[in-house]
Amino acid sequence: MNLSEPTDPEGTTVNVSCAAGAQVQVMLDGVPAAALGQLALLQLNATERDNRCSFFCNASLEVDGVILHRDRSIQLRVLYGPKIDPAKCPQHLMWKGKTTQVLQCQARGNPDSQVQCLHEGSRSQVPVGIPFRVSLNYSGTYYCQAASSQGTYTVTVAINFQDRNHLTITIVIGVLILTLVVIAALWYVFGLQKRSDIYYVNQGSTWLPLTSRQPDEALEEQPS
Structure with a gap:
């Protein structure tokens, strides 16, 4: 054979x-x-x-x-050249900060290919297939490339993180802003009401018009 x-x-x-x-x-x-x-x-x-x-x-x-x-x-x-299955290399990831995660980005090909993911700006590398502790420093867009003697294959992976402390600070700031808005609204409403009351008293005050009297009328009112 x-x-x-x-x-x-x-x-x-x-x-x-x-x-x-x-x-x-x-x-x-x-x-x-x-x-x-x-x-x-x-x-x-x-x-x-x-x-x-x-x-x-x-x-x-x-x-x-x-x-x-x-x-x-x-x-x-x-x-045959390397190929990355999107199902085995998610292109959008949302992780919580200060947790341990694994970036699964597998490629097939013969011979076996090497996969590395580099940040589009800093060119820093995120571990692939290895557990690591995540932080906001890893947030961004990465180019994950599989390479072998038969060629290369690249996919884009966006990694975003939810930082717990950052989320807490955001909530606190939001509450403070809401409180200030409420206080300002109350101040405006009560201030407007106060001004309205003063205006109402001035407009609603009673007074009698002065009328002129004739001399004869004045004499008749004097006691005899």
């Missing part, structure tokens, strides 16, 4: 052959050769799915009424 190349890059044509000599019937993956003594041939275009695929050859020969058998198998290895 023979492979044109035991290790082939993805996309190349692979020939698998099986031969056992004259008067021997051979079958390759269950498909017999055209006639006794001829080889069985299989041709395929190598893909990622064919990696580690095994092919089986069976040879049979009748000798004095007894059928003799011999089997053999061979495995194909296909080289």
Whole structure:
């Protein structure tokens, strides 16, 4: 049994052959050769799915009424570039600060690829597949790249953190702001009411108009 190349890059044509000599019937993956003594041939275009695929050859020969058998198998290895499955490398993460997390960002490929995630700005590296204690320093966008002799593959991962202390401070500040708004609103309402009362008293004050009297009327009112 023979492979044109035991290790082939993805996309190349692979020939698998099986031969056992004259008067021997051979079958390759269950498909017999055209006639006794001829080889069985299989041709395929190598893909990622064919990696580690095994092919089986069976040879049979009748000798004095007894059928003799011999089997053999061979495995194909296909080289293909790294690929990162989004399901195994989430592109949006939300973690709580001061907790231990693991960035799972797995890549497949042959040969095995190395994966590293670098911050887009500082180029600092976040551990991949290793537990680490997170903090706000790790927040940001990362380029996770898988690299091997067959090429590279990159995905973007956004990491955000919820800092407990920061959240508490935010809540306290929010409460203080709300309190100040309420106090200002009350001050405005009561101040406006006070001004309104003063205005109402001034407008509503009673007074009698002065009228002029004639001299005769004044004399008549004097006691006799």
